[in-house]
Amino acid sequence: MSPTLTADSVSVSFEGLRALSKVNLDVPRSRITGLIGPNGAGKTTLVNVLTGFQVPSEGHVILDGERLGCLPPHKIRRRGVARTFQSGRLFSDLSVLDNLEVTGIGLGLQRKEAASRAAEMLEWVGIAHLAERTAGGLPYTDERRVAIGRALMMEPHYLLLDEPAAGMSAEEAAQLASLIKRIIAEKKCGVLLIEHNIGLVLNICDDIHVLDSGEIIDCGSPAAIKASEKVRHAYMGTQADAVGEIL
Amino acid sequence: MAARSSILAKTVSTPVILIGILLIVALVALLVKSGPFNQTVIDIFIRVVLVVGLYVFIGNSGVISFGHIGFTCLGAYATAWLTIPPPMKKMALPGLPDIILNAKLPFAPAIVLAAIFAGVCALVFGKILMRLSGIAASIATFAMLALINQVYSNWERVTGATSSVVGIPINRSIWPYAICAFVVVIIAYLYAISRSGLALRSARDEATAAAASGIDIPRERLIAFTLSGVIMGLGGALYAHSVGVVTPDTFYLGLTFISLSMLVVGGMNSLSGAVLGVVILSTIIQILRWFEKGVPIGGTTLTIPNGLQEIAIGIVMIVILMYRPSGLTKNRELVWRGWPFRGLFGGA
Numbered sequence: 084m085s086p087t088l089t090a091d092s093v094s095v096s097f098e099g100l101r102a103l104s105k106v107n108l109d110v111p112r113s114r115i116t117g118l119i120g121p122n123g124a125g126k127t128t129l130v131n132v133l134t135g136f137q138v139p140s141e142g143h144v145i146l147d148g149e150r151l152g153c154l155p156p157h158k159i160r161r162r163g164v165a166r167t168f169q170s171g172r173l174f175s176d177l178s179v180l181d182n183l184e185v186t187g188i189g190l191g192l193q194r195k196e197a198a199s200r201a202a203e204m205l206e207w208v209g210i211a212h213l214a215e216r217t218a219g220g221l222p223y224t225d226e227r228r229v230a231i232g233r234a235l236m237m238e239p240h241y242l243l244l245d246e247p248a249a250g251m252s253a254e255e256a257a258q259l260a261s262l263i264k265r266i267i268a269e270k271k272c273g274v275l276l277i278e279h280n281i282g283l284v285l286n287i288c289d290d291i292h293v294l295d296s297g298e299i300i301d302c303g304s305p306a307a308i309k310a311s312e313k314v315r316h317a318y319m320g321t322q323a324d325a326v327g328e329i330l
Numbered sequence: 331m332a333a334r335s336s337i338l339a340k341t342v343s344t345p346v347i348l349i350g351i352l353l354i355v356a357l358v359a360l361l362v363k364s365g366p367f368n369q370t371v372i373d374i375f376i377r378v379v380l381v382v383g384l385y386v387f388i389g390n391s392g393v394i395s396f397g398h399i400g401f402t403c404l405g406a407y408a409t410a411w412l413t414i415p416p417p418m419k420k421m422a423l424p425g426l427p428d429i430i431l432n433a434k435l436p437f438a439p440a441i442v443l444a445a446i447f448a449g450v451c452a453l454v455f456g457k458i459l460m461r462l463s464g465i466a467a468s469i470a471t472f473a474m475l476a477l478i479n480q481v482y483s484n485w486e487r488v489t490g491a492t493s494s495v496v497g498i499p500i501n502r503s504i505w506p507y508a509i510c511a512f513v514v515v516i517i518a519y520l521y522a523i524s525r526s527g528l529a530l531r532s533a534r535d536e537a538t539a540a541a542a543s544g545i546d547i548p549r550e551r552l553i554a555f556t557l558s559g560v561i562m563g564l565g566g567a568l569y570a571h572s573v574g575v576v577t578p579d580t581f582y583l584g585l586t587f588i589s590l591s592m593l594v595v596g597g598m599n600s601l602s603g604a605v606l607g608v609v610i611l612s613t614i615i616q617i618l619r620w621f622e623k624g625v626p627i628g629g630t631t632l633t634i635p636n637g638l639q640e641i642a643i644g645i646v647m648i649v650i651l652m653y654r655p656s657g658l659t660k661n662r663e664l665v666w667r668g669w670p671f672r673g674l675f676g677g678a
Contacts, residue, residue, distance in 0.1 A: 134542060136538070136541075136542075155541070155546075156541040156542055157540075157541050157542075157543075157544050157545055157546050157547070160541075160542055160543060160544040161544045165542070166542055168538070168539065168542070172536050172538060172539040172542075173536065173539070174531075174532040174535040174536050174539065174540070175535055175536070176531070176534075176535050176599075177528075177531070177532060177535065181528065181532075182532075184528070185528050185529055185532040185540075185543065185545070186543035186544060188525045188528060188529050188545075189529055189532075189540070189543045189544030189545035189546075190543075190544040191544075193525065194337060194523075194524075194525055194528070195336070197525075198337075233539075233543065234542075236543075
């Protein structure tokens with residue numbers, strides 16, 4: 084079996100409220116897996132489970148065939164599962180370079196080595212000119228790119244992107260799409276892309292899972308998802324217009 | 331892209347400037363040649379040690395600790411145990427183990443051992459406390475302070491309970507205190523630029539993202555807590571040798587308040603803030619002390635009521651928190667950017 088990051092029948096309940104219900108999801112390497120669904124469907128909860136921020140009430144996370152148990156987030160990151168956050172969450176008092184450098188340190192590098200790897204990564208993402216800027220004052224799109232660079236430090240095997248295109252213009256989203264494609268082509272990691280920008284997801288993902296009210300209601304290729312009656316139904320009300328336009 | 335200069339080269343001016351400021355304070359004391367003023371300057375160096383010790387933990391972790399003066403208490407009593415002449419110890423503190431009862435160590439090894447003892451205790455406490463964060467951690471450190479104070483106030487045969495422990499050899503030269511302050515500034519600087527220091531500051535900014543970046547936050551906090559425990563213990567030992575007497579209540583709420591105020595006024599997140607906070611507030615305290623004793627102005631003597639120092643410090647702290655919450659240094663470090671003083675305050 085090829086290596087994957089897998090949610091195996093994962094359920095999460097918050098004080099009786101079921102946020103995820105027996106969710107199965109595979110994120111294979113070198114592919115882009117999309118995760119879409121209306122607000123409150125449980126997408127971020129699933130990312131939290133996969134990265135150790137949320138302990139599932141039932142089910143397991145399986146990394147390359149091995150059950151992870153209750154590993155804390157920093158240990159899961161060290162095992163090669165990286166993520167970004169919806170709200171950016173950069174280390175705002177530190178410089179952009181230090182944001183990446185400190186991740187190298189967290190992953191076991193000495194400062195000097197971490198700094199040079201961080202500089203290389205900024206170059207790779209195409210934001211080397213921001214290196215000395217304080218992360219706190221960056222514009223939105225740059226913030227996202229720094230967050231992705233930070234998550235890519237030390238070549239993780241899996242990268243989970245939580246709404247990286249939120250608030251981006253069409254042109255910026257296109258740049259992001261090409262960056263994600265480069266990540267797959269050059270870094271060979273598996274990407275899980277959570278997005279409300281359905282156009283972006285349909286455009287670049289190899290597989291798409293649709294989450295609604297804590298359950299995976301459909302999965303398949305972009306073409307299959309486009310044609311799915313269930314998906315159309317799930318999006319009715321919230322994003323009917325947007326989806327209708329694209330489908 | 332230009333080659334990035336090493337962190338050391340970029341930031342080393344900070345400890346150099348800070349030690350320069352402290353050297354000037356020491357030189358003033360040598361020039362004035364007055365006994366009481368000499369003691370004042372020794373007090374300043376001890377406070378630098380204590381406040382820099384607080385900074386190592388609070389500044390880097392962002393977790394406020396109300397308990398660090400407990401480690402100062404541990405250090406002060408530890409040096410008392412090691413340096414009081416054995417016959418006096420056998421009378422006053424008969425509960426000590428024989429090896430300590432018979433020990434009579436010189437100043438330098440005694441303060442080093444006292445600092446290490448405080449550090450070991452900090453490691454043990456920290457192992458438990460560093461699982462907490464935010465206000466829960468702060469309150470737990472306060473509980474730790476009360477706990478240490480109660481043990482030392484009641485363990486008659488080992489600490490003399492609430493009565494003063496006397497007979498600690500007094501060292502009146504300013505240099506041992508100055509050198510300890512310099513060394514502590516250098517240690518704090520080296521920690522801040524270390525891997526652990528940077529990792530901990532990232533967790534202070536964004537704990538969630540730090541964990542997602544592979545940083546083991548409790549571990550980094552524990553390192554800082556232990557190191558700051560060592561420094562606080564050293565400060566306590568120095569205090570003991572500066573006055574020759576210790577009591578548990580010397581190391582309790584009063585000292586906690588004054589050292590935290592100095593850190594807050596200077597700027598909690600910067601080493602420069604810690605040192606400048608001490609120098610500035612100590613100056614204010616000294617001036618108020620003179621006024622409390624009475625200062626002749628013209629034909630009359632101006633005297634202010636006793637206790638006004640603490641009130642003034644409280645007011646200064648509140649004003650700073652209202653108008654400049656990141657302290658006088660705005661949490662930045664003093665850095666050298668060429669002559670004369672172009673952009674004295676550099677990046678964080």
